[in-house]
Amino acid sequence: MEEKHNQTRREFLKGSLLSGVGAVSLAENPFSPLLEENVKESGEIVKLLSDDGHVIEIDRAYLKPVPETQHVHNSDARKGIPGKKFVMVIDLSRCKNLKKCQAACNKMHFVTEGQNWIKIYPMQDAPHTAPYWQPTTCMHCDEPPCVKVCPVDATFKREDGLVLIDNERCIGCRFCMAACPYSTRVFNWDEPVLPLEVLQREYSSETSVPPKIGTVNKCDFCPDMAREGKLPHCVSACPNGVFFFGDLNEDTVTNGAETFRFSQLIKDKAGYRLMEDLGTKPRVYYLPPANRLFPFEEGLEEEKKN
Amino acid sequence: MEMNSEKIARDLMPVKFGKAGKIWVYILLAIAAFGLYAYTKQLRFGLGITAMRDYASWGIYISNFVFFVAISLVGSLITAVLRLTNANWSTPLTRIAEIIAVAAIVFASLIIVIDMGRPDRLLHLFAYGRLQSPIIWDVIVITTYLFISLLLLYFPLIPDLKIMQKYNPPIPGFIRKIQKWMNPNWVGSADQKKLVEKAIKILSIIIIPVALAIHTVTSWLFATTYRPGWDSTNFGAYFVSGAFLVGAGGVVIAMYALRRTYKLEDYITEKHFDHMGKLLVLLSLLYLYFNINEYLVPAFKMKKPEVEHLTGLFTGDYAAIFWPVILLGMVIPVIVLLFPKGRRPVPMFIIGILVVAGAWFKRFLIVTPTLLHPFLPMYDVPGNYLHYSPTWEEWSITIGSLAGALLIVTFFVRYFPIVPIAETIHERNTKNHDQN
């Protein structure tokens, strides 16, 4: 009985701690002694940790719920995060086809079962050349063929380098899917199956959630995470540190554990881009599969597991 | 044979549907209704009821669209080009060509809306349209071409409206009212005649570049991408030549069907079939020439992304469609129609069907196989993404749209003279005067 009570209290504490932490926007401090006078107390007491390490009790009415992510309205999402030029580097010598990146991305963006925003291809450029696993995201090209052909400005290029999709504008003509040479776009052929809470979220092209039937979706480089200073989900999910992400203006990319100067990394490891000669100017660079961490065959075993 | 105006007018007046006509209409209505039902299913459940998926993201809706746009060029070919080159034999065929063109363009627009994932957002095209997009160019030219075709259908019709009022064919009251409203006080005066001639001449001139534009721009929906089979500088001319061919084939089918049904042997004569036959030979050879360029040249090089695509067409999954299309749709017509006996009405009718059917399947070969041969491997997708086999819903909607277009033509023939009366009279009189 005592254990259960502790558990309940712990969960309550944790839940309220998280909601408290999440709920406190930087400007407001719900623990401030200058509590608003005209707030009607609900009678429900919430336990929170104050910033000097004490557990305090406060009426829930004083907490101002703010969505956990810094929310950008769909109309503002076309501008881009100022001063940034996002870039990604994928190290092919480390990829073992674990598909953790795929799982994380699919989960966080509620991608339909069977579809993947990140596809991991088994590649072999020519006979006798090295086989390798190639995780392929959207390239967020600087001269994006998909954006060129969109008739209604539903997919657009932002100042921070990202190519996003506005699912409230898209008419579902699928010209962008025909135009993309990297086969990176997926289409919501059927009504997406989503939890109620997700369906009720306010849509933003920065989160690409909730997905909408009859429109296109693709990797978005997780700008909602970038606004919080966090790396995209695929980058954090990879146990081998295959994905590096960063800002070209800062000339820095990181996989969470290691940080490099981007220009140095590409030069040292002979980075390249996919289908360079098409002139799309992709923002994803690949490091060749030299000095591999794992032999290609280990990736095949991972394939069998799934 | 001496033909006076009155006989001509009576011969060409619209008549009620005979038994065959009624069966024809009922069948078309049934097919169209079934297509409509399938479409309501699509509206409810989304495009998932089709067989299209992330790789084959464009299917028979789009190849049907291209087919419709192609056939619509017949208006400019028969009506405009032949008119401008003073090929007077074409006069009886001009209205058939124009109504086929109008029906085709109307259904091209409809089938495109059917293909959209969010038809509820159709107005976005106009509210948020980007001039950089080839789709917007296509919307502009298709709309323009529709209005030019309607005008080119209308102006030569004006004198015939007056003639119809005189001879009182069996036409329902409300249609007759519409026809009366359509008539701009035609009295046949010299001034009016001059204006109509002027209008027709201007239309014949401007419709040609617009017709070329409509199918060139449609071809650019494919040629502006990087994909094998589409990444060709040749696509505009290739599509336009194909369009002329299928349009001519369509006219031949209509010629035969109408001639037999309405006993128009005096107006759509064996000479007309002979002329159209020679035209078909020319157009088939022209299209064959472009096909050789489109396939032989890349096959010579066999660039890596194109290898799978070309072998798929020549010897692989699509060979069973590719070779019949080439042989039956282009080669056999040339061979048969080189002989005068081949240019008789019945063989022409069969060849016309081969040409049109071949053209429909050719458009499919242009659209979907390329999408199933992408640059990167088809991977990390469900198994059914790797193939495309249209569902019964897709077929019924597609065939329903064809039925709809035929219904437009059929009902037009029912309520309007399908062979231009005034122009035929004028022509016969001129010929008689020349002969005398």
Added chain:
Amino acid sequence: MNETLRIMIRIRKYLVILVLIFLSASIAMPQEKAAVRVDLSFHQLNNGPPTLTALIRTRVDRRYQPVENVKVKFYHSEMDELNLLGSLATDSDGKANLQPGKEFNSLWDTTSFFTFIASVTDDPNFEDNDDNIEITKAKITIELLEGEEKEVKVQINKYLEDGTIEPAQEVFVKLQVKRTFGTLSIGEDTYETDDEGVFTASFPEDIPGGPDGILTIMAFVEDDDNLGNLKMEKEAQWGTIVSESDDSFGGRSLWAARDKAPIWLLVFPNLIIISIWGTMIYLVMLIFKIKKIGKTP
């Protein structure tokens, strides 16, 4: 007779008690609990108040995984309720970050050597475990020197028992620059403080610094055995200026928004459309002209 009976009763009583003890012991015996690993670390930023971080991990499939929602108690000096600094549950990364409260301040200000303990006790799922670290209070300073070339001078001093300061020698320090995601290492992998507790490193000239060239330079003592983790930040305009003059995203192009279509695309199509539609409008007017002619007798 009475004697034997009394003994029998006593034996039976002991037996019952024994059985009861055994039974209660077996009932009270806890279920199999998993083992956890507790790693305690000490962090201090800009010589401010200290933070204790406990990382709780458990072994799953030959790998350590962080554990969420485990209550960790932090103590100083010894594991006693009086010395409890605070109690926190771990987050989704398995970390519990505690900033000791105001009561700790007086102790922190007056002492130079600390023992910190983090313990997991009475957790329903995990065995008890704890970790302790011994920390010497230290102070880290950064001086930015702009002579012929840019140099960073880092000084580390540690506190002695009597409260005085002494240079901390042979401490390994990393030089970093703060970036959008994480930090970028500068110069050599690590620098070592000399006998004076100082090292000077040259600062590269080519680090991009945003539109105003401002960088946040950091000296970072990582996981020193005695000093813990010390971080010191300082801002300077030592970065290269990255201007937004690269306007390929703002100009007219085929991939821009509708209002930034290329000029030729605005001019020619519109010219063509206007001329064709103008002609058509003229033709429609001809219809009205025909109508007018027909009206006049």
